[in-house]
Amino acid sequence: MSRDADHRGRTRRPRRRRRVRRLRDVTVRITEDEDPLVGSLAPETRVWASHADEVKEVPEGFDRTATSDVCGVEAMSDTDRDLYGVQWHPEVAHTERGDEVFENFLDICE
Structure with missing residues (x-):
């Protein structure tokens, strides 16, 4: 997602400290419940994420x-x-409803 944002003219920034990337449990609030990729996860879900970089805008x-x-x-x-991005890891077992993100993506592709 960060590289896509860079490519489209928005900057990303590295987190303040560069450490060994560690995954952590993050509660994500879904802001668009009609979004085809993540809307079904509304109003919030817990994900496993590593934020070495982040999209600023x-x-x-x-x-x-x-x-x-x-x-x-x-x-x-x-x-x-039909361009979508998430900052977390839907593929890991610790992400709640990660399979649903992939299922939604497949629905978008069909």
Whole structure:
């Protein structure tokens, strides 16, 4: 997600301290319950994340679809162009409803 934001003219910033990346439990608030990728997780979900970088501002055409106390842009989407990104790891067992994110993605692709 960070590289996509960079590519689209928005900067990302490294976290203040560069440490060994550690995953941590984060509560994410879904801000767009109609979003095709993460809306079904509303109003909030717990995820496993490592925030070595973070998107500071969503690129033009995107909407912020999730946020947390750790990261201002936890997820973003541009539904007109079918572009989506999350800042957490839906593939790990510690992320609640991570499989649902992948199922939603597959639905978008169909």
